[in-house]
Amino acid sequence: MLDAQLKRGLIEACILKLLTKGDSYGYQLVREAEEVLSISESTLYPVLRRLETAGALTVYSMEHNGRLRKYYAVTDVGRKKINEFLTEWEDVMKVYDFIRRDQHDA
Amino acid sequence: MTREQFLNELKAALTAMEEKEKEAVLSYYAEMIDDRIEAGMSEEAAVMAMEPVPEIAARVLEEAGIGEQPAQEQKTASDENGKVITRSAADVRELIVRAECKKITIVSGDTEEVTLRYNISSNDIFQLHENDGVISLEHKIRPITSFMNEQKAGTEDMTLDSILSSAAKFLGNLGERIVQVGSNFLSDNPDNEIEITLPETFTGRLHAGTSNARISVEDVNFSQPLVLTTSNSRITLDEVKCLGGLTATTSNARITLNDVHAASLHLNTSNGAVTLEDVIAVAEIEAATRNGAIDVNDTECGGTLRLNTSNSHVELEDVAAPSISIRTSNASVSGTVRGTREEYTITSTTSNGANRLGSSIGGEKTLNVITSNGSITLGFEEE
Structure with a gap:
């Protein structure tokens, strides 16, 4: 089981990355993120809220089949966050490689 | 469940939220459906x-941090699942804590604040409601059936693999829960405790209830009624003032009061002893158990002292009350009552045992002792 805080950071980065491919809505984000890591609508909701508060994405409503659907769009702040994530994790990967090297299954 | 039912239930569960936020959550889930x-x-x-x-x-x-301090965000590694809720005590008219299988420890702190501390594991569901000075923290152990709901029904996901993995999760969690409940009896696991810190004098009502786990209260003065409820575990009070009265109920475990000053005491258990040591009650004391001894030591009662048990002894040591009623069976009643025989109108009955108390009339106070198959050696001692 992934550490809760760690997981939240991963979901945040995933969602922002998905949005760089185009604006999206809740259900689509859950389905696409599911292919990368385990996620549900309740774990997604707080992430979306936090990203919105941080200015990493914006929300707008559009009509779809007679109802209003919320769409999310990534902002420049959001794109910056993706790069920050990648830089941070370069360090993590260095440590990972170090530990992985010459590791025999115990 | 229909979409409407789900959304109505969710709306009801979120009454603590402000309107705008609540609407956002509801429309999010409506959209998902x-x-x-x-x-x-x-x-x-x-x-x-x-x-x-x-x-x-x-x-x-x-997540919405209903009323929580911003400092909440800074969690140390050891507080990973730890939750702390703090409120100004003056704002708390009533505090209700209801939990399942979690120990409840009530202590006093140096500040004029009410603090609730607990850990949240994957087996816990906590709900905090606040309304008009009434704070209610409800804890439930996550229902097993919720794991079944994770199975997405009616889609291509219903493969044998996914069914087996759901079943494995179900059984794994069932095992975890059994260990969690079991550990309550075995160790001081902080995961299984809710700690309530109150100011030295708490002016609100407190109702603390749990199950299969103990409740302890230490060094707090309550000016309003205190109600403690649990099962299969002990209730202990030490250095406590209950100026609004105390009601303590449990089963299959003991109730112990030490240095307690209360308006009135109502203690109820079974298969466990009741022990009162250095207790003062302005009005009545009622202690009832079954198959458990009742020991009352150095106690003063301004109203009726009523002790009920069965198959176990009752012992009084330096006890003063204007009206005393003791009932047990198959056991002895012994000790001393403060005062003199002349002050009391006495009735006492037993069978197959010596009765040194006897009966007499004329006193203003009343003393009534009933037992069987045991001796009554209760005597009097002047202060």
Whole structure:
């Protein structure tokens, strides 16, 4: 089981990355993120809220089949966050490689 | 469950939230359900694909930080799952804590604040409601059936693999829960405790209830009624003032009061002893148990002292009360009552045992002792 805080950071980065491919809505984000890591609508909701508060994405409503659907769009702040994530994790990967090297299954 | 039912239930579970936030959550989940229906699921299956309402509510309320201090965000590594809720005591008219299988420890702190401390594991669902000075913290152990709901019904996901993995999760969690409940009896596991810190004098009502876990109260003065409820575990009070009265109920375990000053005491248990040491009650004391001894030591009661048990002895040591009623069976009643025989109108009955108390009339106070198959050696001692 992934550490809760760690997981939240991963979901945040995933969602922002998905949005760089185009604006999206809740259900689509859950389905696409599911292919990368385990996620549900309740774990997604707080992430979306936090990203919105941080200015990493914006929300707008559009009509779809007679109802209003919320769409999310990534902002420049959001794109910056993706790069920050990648830089941070370069360090993590260095440590990972170090530990992985010459590791025999115990 | 229909879409409407789900949303209504969720709305009800989120009453603590402010309107705008609540609307945002509801429209988010309504959209999730609608999108699934559009993708081909039936309304029922789409609703089933959501997490259970109590879980959604717990997560959302927690994230929204209902009333929590901003400092909450800074969690140290050891407080990973730890939760701390702090309120100004002056704002708390009534505090209600209801939990399952969690120890409740009530202590006093140096500040004029009410603090609730507990850990949240994957087996816990906590809900905090606040309304008009009444704070209510409800804890439930996550229902096993919620794991079944994770199975997305009616889609291509119903493969043998996914069914087996759901079943494995179900059994794994069942095992975890059994260990969690069991550990309550074995160790001081902080995961299984809710700690309530109150100011030295708390002016609100407190109702603390749990099950299969102990409740202890130490060094707090209550000016309003204190109600403690649990089962299969002991209740202990040490250095406590209950100026609004105390009601303590448990089963299959003991109730112990030490240095307690109360308006009145109502103690109820079974198969466990009741022990009062250095206790003062302005009005009545009622202690009832079964198959458990009652020991009352250095106690003063301004009203009726009523002690009821069975198959176990009752012992009084330096006890003063204007009216004393003792009932047990198959056991002895012994000790001393403060005062003189002349002050009391006495009735006492036993069978197959010596009765040194006897009966007499004329006193203003009353003393009534009933037992069987045991001796009554209760005597009097002047102060």
